[in-house]
Amino acid sequence: MTTRLIYFAWVRERIGMPEEDVELPAGIETVADLLRWLRSRGEGYEHALQYPDVIRVAINQEHVDHREKISGAREIALFPPMTGG
Amino acid sequence: MTTRLIYFAWVRERIGMPEEDVELPAGIETVADLLRWLRSRGEGYEHALQYPDVIRVAINQEHVDHREKISGAREIALFPPMTGG
């Protein structure tokens, strides 16, 4: 299944693109697994995700924590802590 | 010395006038003394001041409690609990 990954703010800048569609390999079950796998994909990803604890994640436009299962996610967004308001 | 008494809301309505100038007799030292003396001045006063605890008092446009000394007051206002805002 294809999953759309969306990036915002400095996560977007460091990875170097606003979004991409990926095929998740077997064994990527949680958000934490996804972040680990993405870091292995190149320098930009490593720079963006080197401190995974600060990365906020939304699945299908709802906040989730890093233990959340990602099976069936159409859209997963990664971004820094929010600074709106 | 002449003191101006000012009345508001139902205190004004019951006493039947918005203000008056009075000469305070000797022995009227505190707000409580004043309220007691006024009640003796007639039915309207008695009706307005029958529950003196609920009457709020300002001397020279500042809130005071009933133990306050009134010597030197130019203007003493009597009114019900406030309901502004």
Place this chain on the structure above:
Amino acid sequence: MSAVLVATVRIQRPDFDVAAEIAALTQGRVDIGAVVTFSGLCRDEQGALSALELEHYPGMAEAEIGRIATEAGERWPLQGLTVIHRHGKIAPGENIVLVVAASAHRQAAFEAADFLMDYLKSRAPFWKKEHRTDGSEGGWVEAKETDTQAARRWKRPPSE
């Protein structure tokens, strides 16, 4: 410690314009991050009220609200503060009172506006009389014990 707050206090018959009052505090400034406004309106949930008539103590009303505003300026770092209280007859749905508090940060603006309203309710010399749609006088609105209690939230310990 900080610049003295110059508050604007107005007691007036006409309605006020919230946007104009916000603009008066913020125009041309870049040090304000938060503006909180409170508008108090005349309610009539039973449909029996034709108007509230607001009586006030001229002179003391301005002075007392000024004292409350000064205390707010001492307790919170405010860039601006405006209080407008209407008097006379006010129909259901109309504005009665406006507080505008401006600060660098949101918590100061929220707390100062909240404090102002609690103190206004319990200390500003205004009294409301009801006029009914059937032409009768509905009598004077009674002060609420909950308003007195709300004002007590802000009492500082005597040691401070």
Place this chain on the structure above:
Amino acid sequence: MSAVLVATVRIQRPDFDVAAEIAALTQGRVDIGAVVTFSGLCRDEQGALSALELEHYPGMAEAEIGRIATEAGERWPLQGLTVIHRHGKIAPGENIVLVVAASAHRQAAFEAADFLMDYLKSRAPFWKKEHRTDGSEGGWVEAKETDTQAARRWKRPPSE
């Protein structure tokens, strides 16, 4: 228990008009006694900022603010609630965000607006980047721990 609150949520580039948003909630009604507005503005105390650029997550921004507004409507008896958050470049002194909360009573309106702002700050998917007057990028604004703590004030005990 009470009627479901229909909140208005808008994410937009243009500025908003506080008076128009208040009027939209109160016009023709006599059951609203209190309207609290919060306006958040772009500050620049050092004089080095040319603009904040607000990035957001379209779709989720509306959805998340809608969820926060729904929660506010469940926690306080509100007659109306409007939240407008701007995006794009915003110069110092300009508005960024507006919350308008209307209720019969003042405490509900104050608390709901305060809650909305705390939750917006910590949960709404917006990010601010600084642009400097010297033409350089000032980088992304960092989230404040105080904002996270402010949002925690509203956590309800799990037993409720």
